[in-house]
Amino acid sequence: MAIILNIETSTKNCSVNIAENGVVLAMKELNNGNYSHAEVLHPFIEEVLQKAAITKSQISAIAVSKGPGSYTGLRIGVSAAKGLCFALNCPLISIDTLTALSYAISIEKGFIVPMLDARRMEVYAAIFNFENVNVRDTKAEIIDEGSFAKELEQSKVYFLGDGSEKCKQIITHKNAVFIDEKFPSSKEMASLSYLKYKKNDIEDVAYFEPFYLKDFIVIPEKKKKSTF
Numbered sequence: 001m002a003i004i005l006n007i008e009t010s011t012k013n014c015s016v017n018i019a020e021n022g023v024v025l026a027m028k029e030l031n032n033g034n035y036s037h038a039e040v041l042h043p044f045i046e047e048v049l050q051k052a053a054i055t056k057s058q059i060s061a062i063a064v065s066k067g068p069g070s071y072t073g074l075r076i077g078v079s080a081a082k083g084l085c086f087a088l089n090c091p092l093i094s095i096d097t098l099t100a101l102s103y104a105i106s107i108e109k110g111f112i113v114p115m116l117d118a119r120r121m122e123v124y125a126a127i128f129n130f131e132n133v134n135v136r137d138t139k140a141e142i143i144d145e146g147s148f149a150k151e152l153e154q155s156k157v158y159f160l161g162d163g164s165e166k167c168k169q170i171i172t173h174k175n176a177v178f179i180d181e182k183f184p185s186s187k188e189m190a191s192l193s194y195l196k197y198k199k200n201d202i203e204d205v206a207y208f209e210p211f212y213l214k215d216f217i218v219i220p221e222k223k224k225k226s227t228f
Helices: 037-052 071-088 097-102 149-154 186-198
Strands: 005-006 013-020 024-028 061-067 092-096 111-116 122-129 134-141 157-159 176-178
Touching: 005 037, 005 071, 005 186, 013 037, 013 061, 013 186, 024 037, 037 071, 061 071, 061 097, 061 186, 071 092, 092 097, 092 186, 097 111, 097 122, 097 186, 111 149
Parallel strands: 005 061, 061 092, 111 157, 157 176
Antiparallel strands: 005 013, 013 024, 111 122, 122 134
């Protein structure tokens, strides 16, 4: 029996669940348009454990969404996951954020393009086929009229994630399908983390870092003009 705590904080959706052998026992998530992970993540963890009647000592592994995504969100999720792994002496499992997001929909043919907002007209995106097999690696790319043209000429392409909304006015091909209100969630992580657990596909807790994709850049605050 594998009891896995799944943590997803890569976007504004803070999502946690506890799963047994890949089946979710209890889940809690909040997407209120703000990054409230620092305030709600640990209470959510306690709540799902209580709902599932699971103690921390019963946890077999901690799984965390590794990115890409929000620098701050990923940092909070990974720090919490690593802290629990050290405290409970259990393994750490990382789940690619876009891979998990691709499982949020099911299609019979075509392509799935999960994408996360990377500000302005840039997104983090990958391409999966109808069997959720990755057919193009994750990239940070600026969306224009020619984006995903090859795939759109072949078949339907399903865009989802918080980066897809701003693409609706740019990508107007007849084969483009936009799926609303889909965010990375711990729900899709449950089965993926269980598969990794069975394969002993784990991370080095001490050295694991999130997949930021791009370097974090601090923009200096503009100095206020003196009134004297």
